[in-house]
Amino acid sequence: MKYLLLYNPVSGRQSFKKHIALVKNMFAKTEHELDIYESKKGNDLKEQATKQASMYDVFLVAGGDGTINEVVNGLMQVEKKPVIAVIPGGTANDTAAMLGIPRNLKKAIKLILEEDPAMIDINRMNHRYFIYAAASGVLSKISYDVSRRHIHKYGYLAYVFAAMKDLGKDYKYNLTIECNEQKLNLECMMVLGLASKRVGGMWLSNFANSKLNDGLFEFRIFKRHHAFRVFRLVSFFLRGGRQLKADYHFVSNKFKITANNDVNWNVDGEFAMSGSIDIEVYQKALPIIVSKRVKKRSF
Ligand SMILES: [Mg+2]
Known part of the structure; x- marks a missing residue:
């Protein structure tokens, strides 16, 4: 399967950048392909999510609730949506906690590679x-x-x-x-x-x-x-x-x-x-x- 890691370098207390080697390592041991995209500015991940949706099976989203919200807004614009998998990286991490994704990076990726997706409700407030x-x-x-x-x-x-x-x-x-x-x-x-x-x-x-x-x-x-x-x-x-x-x-x-x-x-x-x-x-x-x-x- 084809995975795209989307991350926001400024979520939470630490940058996700230093964890990328570990993610790459874990994926190297699987059959999956992994591409990586770093957010360049506000709303960049929303645009990328729309643009790249049809090219991937899974979007790995690393960051806080705002980062995940951006990607979801991008995906709601397209018909064919890849699976979303959240890697907690913010401060409150409500979305990750609600989905039961562990805070520990290794454990989170292990769970993401093992579990099948579920279809979740998405809500809309006016255009958002x-x-x-x-x-x-x-x-x-x-x-x-x-x-x-x-x-x-x-x-x-x-x-x-x-x-x-x-x-x-x-x-x-x-x-x-x-x-x-x-x-x-x-x-x-x-x-x-x-x-x-x-x-x-x-x-x-x-x-x-x-x-x-x-x-x-x-x-x-x-x-x-x-x-x-x-x-x-x-x-x-x-x-x-x-x-x-x-x-x-x-x-x-x-x-x-x-x-x-x-x-x-x-x-x-x-x-x-x-x-x-x-x-x-x-x-x-x-x-x-x-x-x-x-x-x-x-x-
Ligand atoms: Mg409900």
């Missing part, structure tokens, strides 16, 4: 595709607010510091959500939409029960409370994403959210757009490598 998360309000912008320099120095802790700072601000905005023939106008402080139970490097085991191939996405809308604001959010995370009284939870394959232009949306940890959004789930849209355990539990 995403894999696992869509959010606005409090905590939603820390993933792109934290500077490279801080990530390099503090790693995951850099996000925790930024989260603590953001929790001190009083978020308040209105939106209208339409789904499942319901239409509600709400005042909220955070919207969190997830395809799985993982976000920001954390597992929210009580957030949802959905599968990665059921064609459904889940949104939690956190009503704004003036008092106990921080307490409520911290308690949400500590209790593994359990629904608190007064908050709303929606499960559907389509959502329409109308919001002001100053409401910013984040998908898969990156800024995506502002204002009103349409969300749609494309069921079983992409072949992807997952661990045996994830295939059993989440598919």
Whole structure:
């Protein structure tokens, strides 16, 4: 089979470059062919994914959630998609964790060479595709607010510091959500939409029960409370994403959210757009490598 390794030299704390020799070595012991492409600039991997899709059986994507998101956006433009296999290389690595790919490079590649792909759902927010998360309000912008320099120095802790700072601000905005023939106008402080139970490097085991191939996405809308604001959010995370009284939870394959232009949306940890959004789930849209355990539990 023909593999193309796509990597982003600036994901996470270390460059992936120094691991390439090991990847080459492991592939040299197989029958497979391996080509390598290093991202030259933002969105380069998206363009390359579209361009090179028909030439390969598998895309090995090394990097963080943003890198994988780029490649997925490129692949959603083409009919014939290669299998995606993720090699964790970022800071939070939510996508890799959700797919059950080990952090250890050797183990990750071993799993990728052994497992058959599963068809995973891909979601779309307006023109932008995403894999696992869509959010606005409090905590939603820390993933792109934290500077490279801080990530390099503090790693995951850099996000925790930024989260603590953001929790001190009083978020308040209105939106209208339409789904499942319901239409509600709400005042909220955070919207969190997830395809799985993982976000920001954390597992929210009580957030949802959905599968990665059921064609459904889940949104939690956190009503704004003036008092106990921080307490409520911290308690949400500590209790593994359990629904608190007064908050709303929606499960559907389509959502329409109308919001002001100053409401910013984040998908898969990156800024995506502002204002009103349409969300749609494309069921079983992409072949992807997952661990045996994830295939059993989440598919
Ligand atoms: Mg689902």
